[in-house]
Amino acid sequence: MRQAISHSGIRFRLLAGGLSLLLGLSAQAASYAVPHAALSLLPGDGQQAEVRHARDTVAGAALPDLGLSPPAGRAHVGLETMFSSQQGSWYFEPFVNNGLFRAIAGYQAHHPQAVVISGGSITLDQMAASLSDPRVLRRHKDGYLLSYPLVIAPGAALLIEDTALYLYTYSGTALINRGLLSLKGATLSSWNGEQPQSTQDPYRPFVMAWAGSQVRIEGSRLLRLGYNANLARGITTALSTQQPASTAPARVLVRDSEFTDLSTGLELQHAQARIQGSRFNDQQQYAVDLRDGQVEVAGNQIRGVQNNSGVRVRGEVRGLIAGNQVLDTAKSAIEVVEQRGALGIRQNLLGASRGNGILLGQLAPTQDQPLLVEGNLIGNTQGSGIDASEVGGALFLVDNQVGNTPEYAISLRNTQRLSGSLVLTGNTLGGIGKAMVRVEGLEQIVLGGNRYQGSPVLQNFLIGDLLPVQSQVLEGTVRHPCLLRVRTGVAVPATDLVVDDSCRG
Template sequence: MNFQHLLAPVFLMASAWLHAASGASDGSGTPPPAVAPEDESYVFEVQSGDLLNRERPTLPDLSRFSAQQIEAHLRQRPDAPGIVRIERMVGIPALDDFLEGEQAREWVIRQFSFPKAIVIKAGRATLEDVYRQINNGRVMERLAEGVYLARLPIAIMQGATLVIRGETLRLSEERGAFLASDGGFFLINGRLEGWREAANGPATYQASEAFRPFYTGWGGSETFVHGSELAHLGYNMTKSYGFSVAQYSEDDNAILQRSAPTGWLIESGFTDLYFGFYSSQAEDVAIINNLYRNSIANGIDPHDHSQRLIIAGNEVRGTRENHGIFISGQVNGSWIFGNRSHHNGRSGIVLARQSSGNVVADNVVSDNQGDGIGLYESPDNLLWGNRLIKNQSNGIRVRNSTDVLLYRNVALLNGTYGIFGQLKDLSDTDRDFAEDAYRFAVSMTVVGGKLAANASGPLASDNPQYLSLFDVEMRFPGTEGGIQFDGALGIHQSAILDALINQQQAVTLRPAPRVSLN
């Protein structure tokens, strides 16, 4: 979805003119030059606010994501009796990624033999089916009615399905158990957890490099979770992050020809996962009305070309290291709305690395250690009706991102600015500028909403390509000097406030035309 057509032509002209002059990266791998003269002169225009008004976005209907529809998806899968075997891990596509390099030693050491796995080869199996067909208590043990402990990895083959309904599957940390799906996985009113046998208790987080069981749904897989609890999963190893939905590598998929993985996660709890959710090249995933508690690195973390996601109605709290909701790496055309993200180690919601065409609406983001919402090198996104309250840094940060639309947002009591447009030179970082090119530019349109009692002021921006304002309520400045604009806004502060408040008109700030001396 492209929001640029909603801007007045003069804004687009200003954007195009400055793009030509700004030295934006051309994708060649060379970072854009960090040129943003502090003495750039700006002019502003006063015009009708009608040019900036737009309709509230229509959000996706969530009623179709229900327990009944999950049952319908299950009925569509082959229902022949499940066939379960113990086989060597080598050569099973869903397991190959975990045997690369030094990782293979992990399972040799934990299993005391050539690595093996429980393989659901075909049909539809329950945990009881798996337990009975394996018939080996050293491999899979029934601890109590409906409670099973697996001591080997479990692989679901293409076309096969594992259904956990009202049961608990514990995955042994000591023995290197995990669950990987190349087919269908349904967790309905059940529990999936990492288990530490030595302590006869959950595999609570100890260190990022320390193995913990995990779930990964690969390319072509379907993953459905409803009314369930998932806990104590994941560590810092590729695709072993906790709960992941990821495509096979480019080389592997050239052979396997798997479609993008997909799934629904609904009305469930995710506790003490390294990443509460991670995706790579997933499509049409729905993450709705879940509770993410005490994730380690990130809470909800869609990555790398995942498309058309719906992240709605979730509560994400207590992420230890980074962000509550973190969208990164050209995650486009997605919807993030109605979530509560609070008390996280850094920001509440972040869109990064050229994630564009997304709608972020009606979220309540509070008490985070970083920004409320951050847009990092991610142009052409719409933020509508979000409430950013008591975050330690900015309510909204727009960094190196252009054509950003900020409508009807409320930023209160944040530690620096209500809204901050930032230019930041990333040339001294390890960023791959061929893969993650960006423009050293910022531009945004701010319409409606309230910016109140933010410690450094309501609004500031480093040298913007353009900055358009209309109908923004600014109250209770955080300084004794009253409302103070910093950056490019400061020199025209009186005139801008007069136009916004007294004339009730829109204002567009843009660089003054450069005069040729020839």
């Protein structure tokens, strides 16, 4: 049974009595030696300026208006022969060995053909009238049934508005977009004629949009598309090896739409993508899979991912993932690995994942390309709330709430010590099975304003490189409102550091 999660479903409070037991300290200012780590006080306004800079840098990576509009004039539509390996057939070649041509051969008795739209815009009604061939496109249920692959050429557009387009599974139907594919108030779905699907050679229709193309999906429903093969998992964008590296990214706008039972709802590479207010239900691999692009993923609901994470980010991706609800995923709710670029993960509700809330791996953010994880509510995960590994650079974990996990609230482990700074401020952590915070192998950690719920008799609040200075850090950042920098892995002489309520100043 899925676990429900809400802002009111996770309660945090500071157990002041237990903290005093851990510290064993009076209310007076503390003076202490620092073994194997160096602690120093930081001015609060300086740290606030760093966080503001990270926010401003992420805001500066915001997407411009995508400017999607159909070309003028009536498009031409006709049938053309598909070649799997010939000059100019590069946009078919990736599908030679993934089942598309095999499925086509089961339906078309001649050399494979595709419907090609060129030179303007066209609707389904207009296309059906022009083709006048029910084996290719015919009336079906509340719209049309397409049984041939369809190619939208550069400078052309297919407009599907207030109707449905069904893609016949057993004829190798797919939409190959190099122009504009526009869905408004529409339904796009596979249809198998109620025949059982083969498990030996699985195939489902898909949408492939090459770099330079445009995709607009507004107020629409997409159902049962894609299967687990390269570039065929659902709605996909990519830059072909046959396209110049300078080719403009695909532009994708998805708004107020619903994706149900796709292999991957949106697999976007080399794209500028704005995904807003949409729902992803029961995806197989990922709901949103992003690589090399500029993105805004805001206000979406993701419920149920069978095999992997809800949102995955890789490569040179910059932008914002904000205000989303991601529940019931097989792995992490949000996964960021081998990523570069200013990226904000803000104010998301993440829970009931069978992995971590947020997974971060192999990252080296910088002050000019920060990773800002701020204001997220994470709970009821089977892994840690935030789990990071092989991370250096400038990582900001600010004002998050993490609760109800059997692992760690926040865990960062590097196999080798990496330079950089983790800013860990204003977080509320409670209901944690292991330690609240584990940090290993990072040069500097900045802590302050974090609130902890737990029993210090039964668990450590801070472990790893922070364990030797756990009581000092808690005294300086919880009992007194100070901001501390901990430099790890250094052997320093015993020195005195005094903290008191003067930090409020």
